[in-house]
Amino acid sequence: MYHISSLFFFYFSQLKFAVFTICNYKTFLSFKHFWFTSLFFIIIRNLYFLLSSFT
Numbered sequence: 001m002y003h004i005s006s007l008f009f010f011y012f013s014q015l016k017f018a019v020f021t022i023c024n025y026k027t028f029l030s031f032k033h034f035w036f037t038s039l040f041f042i043i044i045r046n047l048y049f050l051l052s053s054f055t
Helices: 002-023 025-030 032-054
Strands: none
Touching: 002 032
């Protein structure tokens, strides 16, 4: 149950990040390097959640 709620929170934060990116598109363009770093971090975190679900 805890895993499902944490997974929901994880995807909700991803959605919130996507909405924030769309709303601040011009800022997003000027902070492109920061966005790619955040995207890389999200992928790593997603892999961690997938691995933890198998154990």
